[in-house]
Amino acid sequence: MTHASHQPLQPGDPAPEFALPSVQTDGTVSLSDYRGRSPLFLGLFRGLYCPFCRRAIAHMAESAGQLKRLGFESLGVVATELENARLYYRYRPMRVPLAVDPSLSTYQSYGLPKVALTPEMLQQMESVRLDADGELPAPMSIEDASRALDRIDGFQPTDVDRRDHDRQFPQLEGQFLIDRDGVIRWMNLECSREGLAGLGKFPSFDELIAAAQMAVSA
Secondary structure, eight states, X not given: OOBOSOOOXXXXXXXXXXXXXXXXXXXXXEGGGTTTTOOEEEEEEOOTTOHHHHHHHHHHHHHHHHHHHTTOEEEEEESSOHHHHHHHHHHSOOSSOEEEXXXXXXXXXXXXXXXXXXXXXXXXXXXOOBOTTTTSSSOBOHHHHHHHHHHHHTOOOOHHHHHHHXXXXXXXXXXXXXXXXXXXXXXXXXXXXTGGGGTTOOOOHHHHHHHHHHHHHO
16 A cells, blocks of 8 residues: 555554543543553544444454453544544443544554555555445445445434544554553554555454563563
8 A cells, every 4th residue: 555654653662642532531541541550452543434443443342351351451542523422422332441633643643644645546445345344235345335334323424524534534543552661562554464455454353362462471
């Protein structure tokens, strides 16, 4: 894939500090809340307009309990405004702490790239077919798959969701395992392995557990 100039941070790099509004509670959540106390599984996702991201956040929530047994706290960050996230999760509660970063400042500091929309990339986006892990009746284009998943979810975008889409697309998402000293021990960048066919794919449970075990033993 062709990306903008951002390069994601790698294992061994210090994790940049952040302080973001919390979705489920009042106040903010920051990396310093975890430093010296517990390692952190940090997931950075696009806005709620993205059905692939909504599913990845749900997968993260499913993984949080098992990672907790290894001592990891989990935090998902959604690139939308606070009240928009609170409205969505009021009706779809999620069992993982969430914060918001509508400015994408955390994504930039962690080096998550935004895809360069070259003619070649636009052609790939039109030609790739997704099945959303078998959730769709047949593989579809990115645009058609997004619409179909929104219908399955009964998702009605807000004005904020529409603005997020226009402003963010196509920002890549990523996940990081950060040790209690604030050092990145593992990272996953969306689409880095399969190109656009990996859009919205979340790391497998086995991969996460293996990486977390290595992180706590480092």
